[in-house]
Amino acid sequence: MKTLAFEEQLTLLEAMVDGSNVATIVTDPSQEDNPIIYTNRTFEKMTGYQQSEVLGRNCRFLQRKETDPMERKKIRTAIEAREGVTVTLQNYRKDGSLFWNRLHIEPVEVMGALYFIGTQTDVTLEHNQRQELTEKELEIEQIMLPILSLQDHVAAVALIGNMTHHRFDLLISKLSLYVQKERIEHVMIDVTGLYWEEGFPLEGLLSIRDVLKLMGTHLYVTGISPKAARELGTLQDQSRPLLTFSSIQQAMAFSQNGIR
Structure with missing residues (x-):
């Protein structure tokens, strides 16, 4: 120039x-x-x-x-x-x-x-895409119902929809904070409203169980249908099985009688 x-x-x-x-x-x-x-x-x-x-x-x-x-x-x-x-x-x-x-x-x-x-x-396009992702994350949190305190040291959470790896990670984080803060000893996860396309999400629930166990908290999975029970019977390691029940009431009774 x-x-x-x-x-x-x-x-x-x-x-x-x-x-x-x-x-x-x-x-x-x-x-x-x-x-x-x-x-x-x-x-x-x-x-x-x-x-x-x-x-x-x-x-x-x-x-x-x-x-x-x-x-x-x-x-x-x-x-x-x-x-x-x-x-x-x-x-x-x-x-x-x-x-x-x-x-x-x-x-x-x-x-x-x-x-x-x-x-x-x-x-604008970039902002809108980011906004959509944020809204989806909020939707995930809304789909995952709040953790409820059933009685002293007992909490429950109901899962609805399809549980992805991201949702399981979010649940583990949310539960860990809640259990530590409220000194929860027993957690009930109800899967009545959960659906899965590629087999029962056993690994996700086992991950939650293992994290809670390190915190001294027991996990009970409720709302297990006959179909899910059959899948669990073939999938899980019988040396460390999930504690499963057809209803929260059954899990509550079991927790009150103590884990044998």
Whole structure:
């Protein structure tokens, strides 16, 4: 680029920026309210605003009251300190549609004058996918009914739906904390509402049994159907079988009489 004339360099740079997939703006903090003095074409495509509509305005017009105030504060703090910052904001296009904007702001000094360059990436798809994962995790926790205290040192939890490895790991963690906090000696896991596609989830229940045993707590599996009982008979190691019962009432009676 050193062999090009200054005007040619500027033209080439502008073409490079306009051809980028990243929206770019430049603001001038020496002017009142740090207005926009440049936008590239990707910004226009992303937001629906033409350059002529936004020059001279602070870029907060992309925000609304729903935009996270903590993220907005990070921007203000960074600009006041003349520092770079990266935030993800809830922004709005000209037509009112929402998009999630990953904004990176970097201070740049040119011939003694300070400017801020803001690069913006539409991460709406990424954000929505992450949100869906979070909702699925919450759904898993909701499907797994709360741990209930039946009486002193006795607790029960009912499993509903299909138990994946992730759900078993979550249950082990949840039970361990509860047992330790409440000093539980007997745990009833009811599998009446549980279904499985590839055989009874024996290994998951054995893992729970072994963890609870280390804590001095006994596990009873209730709600065992005749079909499940037959599967268990062929699957489990008879030297360390699960204690299984058809109902919680039977398991309660057994725990009160003591383990033989």
